[in-house]
Amino acid sequence: MTVDADHRQSPLLELRDLKMHFPIRRGAFRRIVGHIKAVDGVSLSVNRGETLGIVGESGCGKSTLARTILRVYHPTGGEISYTGRSGAPIDLATLSGPALKEIHRDIRVVFQDPQSSLNPRLRVIDIIGEVLKVNGIATGSELEDRVAELMRSVGLRPEFMHRYPHAFSGGERQRVSIARALAPEPRLVIADEAVSALDVSVQAQTINLLQDLQERFGLTYLFVAHDLSVVRHISDSVAVMYMGRVVEKAPTDAIFASPRHPYTEALLSAVPTPDPRLRRRGRRIHLAGEVADPANPPSGCPFHPRCRYATGICKSDVPPLRSIATSDHSVACHLADNLKLNPFDEYAFAELH
Amino acid sequence: MAGFLIRRLLYMIPMMFAISIVTFIIIQLPPGDFLTALTARLASQNETIDPGVIAGLRERYGLDQPLIVQYWKWISGILLRGDFGQSFDWNKPVSELIWSRLNLTMVVSLITLIFVWAVAFPIGIYSAVRQYSLGDYIATFFGFLGLAIPSFLLALVLMYFSAHYFGLSIGGLFSPQYMNAAWSWGKLWDLMKHMWIPVVVLGTGATAALIRIMRANLLDELNKPYVDMARARGLSETRLLLKYPVRAALNPFVSTLGWVLPHLVSGAVVVSIVLSLPTTGPLLLTALFAQDMYLAGSIILLMSVLTLIGTLVSDVLLAWLDPRIRNG
Amino acid sequence: MLQTPMSIKQMSAVVRERGGMPSPLIEVDNLRTHFFGNAGLVKAVDGVSFSIPRGKTVCVVGESGSGKSITGRSILNQVPRGGRIVSGAIRYRPDPAQPPLDIVKLDPRGKEMRALRGAQIGLISQEPMAALSPFHTIGNQMVEVIRLHLKMGRREAREHAIETLALVGIPRPAERMESYSFQFSGGMRQRVCIALALSCRPKLLIADEPTTALDVTTQANILDLLSRLQADFNLSVLFVTHDLGVVAEIADEVVVMYLGKVVETGDVDTIFHAPAHPYTKALLQSVPRMHAGGATRLPTIDGMVPSPFERPQGCGFHPRCAMAVHGLCDREVPEPITISEGHVASCLLHGENP
């Protein structure tokens, strides 16, 4: 094992009030008429060697969050504090030029769709080796050896490095993506829905591979997904997002066993479980309406129009994310202290035992 | 919808302004002016003209003034008085020369447009629905052929055939007896008899293009899930076709108006020169040769305005046809 | 335990003789739907047999390329371009007292088939946005199908359409009749699609991955809605999905498909708790569980789903099967074996004594 036990508990990445607002332009002069607050004040931290799962439904801003951390976008506000190899914190939000390029060897990404994230016109060796080449890490036969080694470590045959992506299946292509992410020996890997597009059997292989690689290289994962069962399987802690904000964050077991936010509760109750004895037909929590228009969010708590517990304060005040029960369980809900919410497993236990 | 219309109209103003400047620059590009061209022409016929007279004329026409002043005179005349200036060559106001010709240009273009749509629409549908059938291949081949034949060549060939086999001359839009007659039913009928050749000649290229567009759009739509779902509700193929994909393919088809009309207006220039039609084409050509700047400039300007109006109409029609814009 | 090979046809005959179980609404018998493309022949559906009981939900589950969606479309006799039903029978028996109608024998574009579509068999699909015409109001599309099949007048059809929209939980249905598909949210759009499919009160609803494109909370609402409508109308549902969670949630019976063949059928509890086919077992194990603790390794199925052009010899699953027997599984094509009543698996290891 390469990871030092001391380092485990120190945060590798810390987001402080991170904001990513996209202007909405209209008319001939492209005036800015409003903002889509895709990420609106997110504070999170990921510990070294751990996996933070970020879940939420479509449009909640989870992918934008991932891309903002990667600095595909320039954040509107806030801090992205990353602990560099030297141990000193670096603010990614303000980084640019060569320093940013340097950091991109440390923080890597695996995209959702291997079909579109691999350039169809390049051979696998060029795809995986690109980062090595442009950063001057390896060239020539050294590069070839390194790519072969990377392919072996993600379970691909090195002989196929001269093939093009179209000669591989979906699962294999995602392995190529993973190998590309690992090439410059990163410390943090952001998996943006990395297993969502895969078939069930291939998904399991890929999840195992990601876990094995984490063990082997001491990687830290930011795992963005909409599938709660996958997130539960792979994450050490989970952050639930709704309309650009984190509404609840806790260690995985805590969030599934005792959700403290009504949205988390509803989300958990909605997930179908592959066990007919646990079917919850008709006993789910029905969320009224749909997610509000992100260009025109409701006042107060963004979830209040759909919340069955909402009171007056929810309509007027935005609830801050605050610690509750334990120090590592935080929730953004005015009523969190008074609500008795259903954990995920309630019905399961009630019926099985 | 109203907001859309107003925005769209407002947008045309700077556009027209810019076009007038570009037009003016274009007609100023040739070295010299109308009078140097005139002197050269007279010189080639061994005639001379007194330099004093030339200087006098130059002053009278305002050709000795800076370009910006000349432009201002021209554009302010159009805007304030609807006066397009004087044609040097004809020694007449430009407006007197162009309106009747412009009207005919519009009539020819619009009739051609209707012809193009009427032919392209059904053939395009047939071609898409019976993809890879013999009929589709024939339509495709003639479509490509129509795109490949220069319109003036088609006009020449048609003229050749009618002259060679029928001994007819088919130039012009009117028979001699109606040429200068007042409008009457007889004259209208005579116009129609002459009209079909320019319409066919002018329309062939655009028809071919529109058949391809209609076919491609319809093929796109035919494979859309909502067509499949409508079929799964038990609709018959014909009813299905006409109600859903054809309706959807109508939108891009209408949007072609935006480029078909300019294409026709501009194609009409060449064709009318060949067929010696009394439209703006031949007038523009002679005006350009003679450096008759206000005449040439006004024709180009008005044709551009026609084009702008064409795109405006097509945009508005499109917005009206598309519920996403209409209700948006 | 019965251990002789037996076709579904024989089996259902046995079932019918044994105890007055009513005949199923649909019997799919040895259906083959193939695609003839430039790249070669694809046997998308290759000898599929199962039946859909009245008022029950049958889930067809499989990974991509298993032929599950094409099976659904074949029942409508509406196979996408390039494909056609090559052989087999789809016996549809709306009235148990009457002899069945073989859908395969009908002309896919003919009047008889069209009279079934929409009226007797409804379809909903994965993309509710793409499934609705963007140029016509919801009311227009609904009234059209109602008038076509139910022979109603304009006003009556409109009333009926509003009633159906209310039924699927569309608020202010009369107003929403004038709306276009893009004016609805994702979940509401799928409700509209369900209303369209059910507007003539069909006996069978084919739901082709209807919740795949939806968020999990919206999916829950739609699944509940489907269950309720099924109970209200005694509807049979053929639910095509790849999500085992959804299957467990709504299925009565399950058909597991792999490479165009049915590998196992049975009632939902049997499939989930006593699966017989190695593929079903492996598939179930490879799904991450919400109630299991994390950080354990997931059992996986080796390899990938083969390309449709290169189907393995013998049992299609043998190259990935942990239990495959060399010389048997790579040679012989497995026949369906009845494991217990209503539970059939196509695996050579169940045929003889392993």
Add this chain to the structure above:
Amino acid sequence: MTDQTVATAIPQPRAAKNKTASAGQWRLIWWRFCQHRVALASGVVILLVYLVAAFAEFLAPTSEQAYDPRFTYAPPQQIRFAGYDADGTFHPLYVNGYSAKIDPIALNRTYVTDPSVIIPVGFFVRGEPYRFWGLFETDRRFIGPLEQGQPFYLFGADRLGRDVLSRTIHGTRISMSVGLVGVTISLILGIFLGGISGLYGGWVDDVIQRGIELLKSIPTIPLWMGLAAAVPISTDPVTVYLWITIILSLIGWTDMARVVRGRFLSLKTEDFVIAAQLDGCSKMRIIWRHMVPSFMSHIIASVTLAIPTMILAETALSFLGIGLRPPVVSWGVLLQEAQNILAVSSAPWLFLPGLAVIITVLALNFLGDGIRDAADPYEY
């Protein structure tokens, strides 16, 4: 953790054949293009046309200006095989000569081919001397009468007794190169301005887009006519040629710029481009290694489809007398001869250069269509 456990289940090679597996995108496009029979045949035709343009001096029986007043408006001759002349000499290949008839009323001469006159024809015969590509002097011509000075008019003769076939062959060079040069200019302008527009966006994009709209809203032919009228008549033919080509490409680039801009805009958000960015690729490397190759095939298709437009435009302008002018020979200039309907009705072979236009444009359109089909995103 050992390597053994990580590499669980090395997947079987994908079912794809080895050949396809290691084939690049270009080869895949080529394979798909080859299945497109009409496009392939058109490609061959275009290749031949460009070969004719390249070897015009050698292929044409005479130079473009050679005239013979004895044979004004002589009709086309037909190549005949195996015949005996008056002396009984055998000729494998020959054409018939002409006999003149004087119209007593109009007092002009008309010619008819006279089967009794035999003009032997051969390959690689001596003709007028010329400098081949300006390199060396030669007088060999691909085909021609064995005896220099004999009438040889396979496409007939024009009003000065010039060989229409030779002139059409010489015209190929100008017409085809106008297309090529014009497209090259529009391509450079289009890629440059479209690229800037798509890559930078913002006000730069706005300015370029409005400019394109402006250019597009002026009807092309009047615009061309206005610009072409500005080209001084007195300048030498090469300058006129260049001017006309530039004028034609002024419109062409707008379409190209739109294609390039659209491609850049859609590629900018493509995952593999973002991945390359995160790999640390420089902007230039992203553009040239990742973005440009991805739309090059589309550009080639657009270029192929833009050439015929250029050719047709040149033809139209020259026909009107404001494009290329004699003594330059292009297809449009040749067709100007056919403008006089009276001349054409007695000498319809003056239309033959038009056939060259139609065949070339048709073939280019089929070719471009085929390339576009083949270049469509590959479905795996």
